Amino acid sequence: MKRRIDLVAIGCSAGGLRALHTLFAGLDRRFPLPLVAVCHTGSDDVSLLCELLARSATLPVDEATERTSPLPGRIYVAPSGYHLLLGRDGRFALSAEARVGFARPSIDVWFESASAACGGRVAGIVLTGANSDGADGLARIRERGGIAIVQEPSDAEVDVMPAAALAAAGADHCLPLAQIAPLLNRLFVE
Amino acid sequence: MARPDVEEVELELFVRALKLRHGYDFGEYARASFRRRVNALLQGIGCETIGELTARVLRDDALLPKVIAGLSVPVSEMFRDPAVFRKLRDEVLPLLASYPHINIWQAGCAFGQEVYSLAILLEEAGLYDRTQIYATDFSDAAIARAQEGIFPAREARLYSENYLAAGGAHSLADYYHARYDLITIDAALKRNVTFANHNLVCDGVFCEAHLILCRNVLIYFTDSLQNHVLELFRDSLVRSGFLCLGTRENIAFARAAQNFRAIDPRLRIFQLAQR
Structure with missing residues (x-):
């Protein structure tokens, strides 16, 4: 029985760029949902990051633009220096409010708002990273009936973030990075 | 069919209260980020729910500047960008x-x-x-x-x-x-x-x-x-x-x-x- 999901929300930090390459290269070209990644890069230029990811991704990659709606079958990356949120109208919103746990964008903020805006119909994915951002957000996603997917910590380049997510939220699926795209294809592609 | 969650209703009433009682209109603020600031305010002021904050801000004028300060976003830096x-x-x-x-x-x-x-x-x-x-x-x-x-x-x-x-x-x-x-x-x-x-x-x-x-x-x-x-x-x-x-x-x-x-x-x- 497939749970209805509107959007795939992804969080990662240290080692995240490589992990996103692997994930986005393995998605089915008919993937029917938007995928939105928050990655702590420290770089101001997310457009460059999008270009790099687009080289190996099977779907188009763009920076998440304020007031636009994430579209099915497309990948979005949060701009740096802002928190990314999803409005009840299904459009991206930005906030320049204070860092949350030293991070802006914060994965927790993104997960929490996406899950609230989609009435819980979110699949949250936590990948490699060196801090615990995303753990609370993933817990909220699960509480609201969404799906939690966590990269197996032993498989992650840095295990802190996935381990923190598992401790705070547990997971519906905990598996090595290479198996996450196939899982998403199985879960969501008809 | 879809019943709005209680926090959504409380937020609406909070916005109404600020407008009717104090003349501050946050009705056209983007809700996603506004909701975050209101929740942060709850912690800062020591309220359990938005409903409680609404009750207090209706009666206690001295609380208003703190509420307004909390709802504005004062984060910047010199020569940002x-x-x-x-x-x-x-x-x-x-x-x-x-x-x-x-x-x-x-x-x-x-x-x-x-x-x-x-x-x-x-x-x-x-x-x-x-x-x-x-x-x-x-x-x-x-x-x-x-x-x-x-x-x-x-x-x-x-x-x-x-x-x-x-x-x-x-x-x-x-x-x-x-x-x-x-x-x-x-x-x-x-x-x-x-x-x-x-x-x-x-x-x-x-x-x-x-x-x-x-x-x-x-x-x-x-x-x-x-x-x-x-x-x-x-x-x-x-x-x-x-x-x-x-x-x-x-x-x-x-x-x-x-x-x-x-x-x-x-x-x-x-x-x-x-x-």
Whole structure:
């Protein structure tokens, strides 16, 4: 029985760029949902990051633009220096409010708002990273009936973030990075 | 069928209460980020629910400034997005230099970091003595902080890096005094700044500006309020005046955007188009 999901929300930090390459290269070209990644890069230029990811991704990659709606079958990356949120109208919103746990964008903020805006119909994915951002957000996603997917910590380049997510939220699926795209294809592609 | 969750209803009532009782209208604030700030306020004030906060703010006028301060977003840094300030220095100020007197409006000045960045920019361009900066915010608490011009010393390094990246001609330390763990902006930089309370939601045109800076303010507004404020800016600018927004702001959905022509689309610097 497939749970209805509107959007795939992804969080990662240290080692995240490589992990996103692997994930986005393995998605089915008919993937029917938007995928939105928050990655702590420290770089101001997310457009460059999008270009790099687009080289190996099977779907188009763009920076998440304020007031636009994430579209099915497309990948979005949060701009740096802002928190990314999803409005009840299904459009991206930005906030320049204070860092949350030293991070802006914060994965927790993104997960929490996406899950609230989609009435819980979110699949949250936590990948490699060196801090615990995303753990609370993933817990909220699960509480609201969404799906939690966590990269197996032993498989992650840095295990802190996935381990923190598992401790705070547990997971519906905990598996090595290479198996996450196939899982998403199985879960969501008809 | 879909019943709104209780927090959504509480938030609506909170917004109604602030408007009816205190005249502050947050009805056209983008809900996703507004909701976050209200929740942060609950912790800061020690309320369990938004309902409890509503009850308290209805009865306790003394709480209002704290609520308003909490609902505004005072986070900025000096010379944030240095490329923007470099562009202003290299391409906008030389055009403003042709006016005998220059008015600049910074709408949403928060704690003043950008006001003083602007003052430094003007000082180094030799234009400050014939410039008047109007720095406005709807939070009195923010204005008081901005007037003080005191910032944590731990920020100084970032500010200095930004200043140099923006093409600063000297050292940022020439413009502040460091004492203990604070830096205080040199009083001379405040000489042509007027601070005033102005609420973009309900207040009108109050000066004729050659340049308006309003960075990362409209991101908290709905499309219709964003449009309203862009109309206010259009009506406040001199012919061919300049408007500088935050670098990730999108005005494509605002009718009033047709009044502005981007002179640098990436940095979101616009010029009033011919009417």
